[in-house]
Amino acid sequence: MPPARGLCLFPAQVLGGIVAAALVACMVPGNIAIVQTTLAPRFFTSLLVFTVLMLAAEKSKDTFIAPIGIGLALFVAEIAGVYYTGASLNPARSxxxxxxxxxxxxxxxxxxxxxxxxxxxxxxxxxxxxxMNYEEVNPGQDSAGGDFDNEHA
Incomplete structure (x- = not known):
C-alpha cells in the first residue's frame, strides 16, 4: 500500500472503531467495558498479515480465492487468540x-x-x-497445463 493511502486509512480505521463502539454503547444496554479486550501473553497478527501477503499480494491464478484463505486464517487466529488477547488483531478494535x-x-x-x-x-x-525465491520450489504452479510434455502422460 502506498504510504499516503496508509496515512489516510489508519485514522479512518481508528475512527471507525470508536464510532462502532459508541453506536453499540448506545444501542445495547449495559456497560461497554465488557467488550474491551483483555490481555494474556500471545499475539496472532503475524499469522493474518503473512496470509494476506502470500494470498493477496502475490498474484497467481489462485488469487481470486484469496478471501477464503484470509477468512480461514482470521477464523483460526480469532479462535486461538480469544483466550490470550480477547482476539484483538487490530488496534482499532481494542x-x-x-x-x-x-x-x-x-x-x-x-x-x-x-x-x-x-x-x-x-x-x-x-x-x-x-x-529466497520461494517460487522455484514449485515451478510452473501457475501453469494452465499448456507446457505439459505429452510423453510423460
Whole structure:
C-alpha cells in the first residue's frame, strides 16, 4: 500500500472503531467495558498479515480465492487468540471500546505494539521467502497445463 493511502486509512480505521463502539454503547444496554479486550501473553497478527501477503499480494491464478484463505486464517487466529488477547488483531478494535467506555487498561499499549510487531515479523518473513525465491520450489504452479510434455502422460 502506498504510504499516503496508509496515512489516510489508519485514522479512518481508528475512527471507525470508536464510532462502532459508541453506536453499540448506545444501542445495547449495559456497560461497554465488557467488550474491551483483555490481555494474556500471545499475539496472532503475524499469522493474518503473512496470509494476506502470500494470498493477496502475490498474484497467481489462485488469487481470486484469496478471501477464503484470509477468512480461514482470521477464523483460526480469532479462535486461538480469544483466550490470550480477547482476539484483538487490530488496534482499532481494542481502542474503540476503550474510548466509548472512557476506560483504558494500564496495558492498553500492548494492543498497539503487539499487532505492529506481528505485522513487522510477517512482513520480514515475507521478504525473506521472496528473497529466497520461494517460487522455484514449485515451478510452473501457475501453469494452465499448456507446457505439459505429452510423453510423460
Amino acid at each position: 481502542f474503540g471500546p476503550c474510548v466509548a467506555g472512557a476506560s483504558f487498561q494500564g496495558y492498553h499499549w500492548i494492543y498497539w505494539v503487539g499487532p505492529c510487531l506481528g505485522a513487522f515479523i510477517a512482513a520480514g518473513y515475507y521478504h525473506f521467502v521472496k528473497f
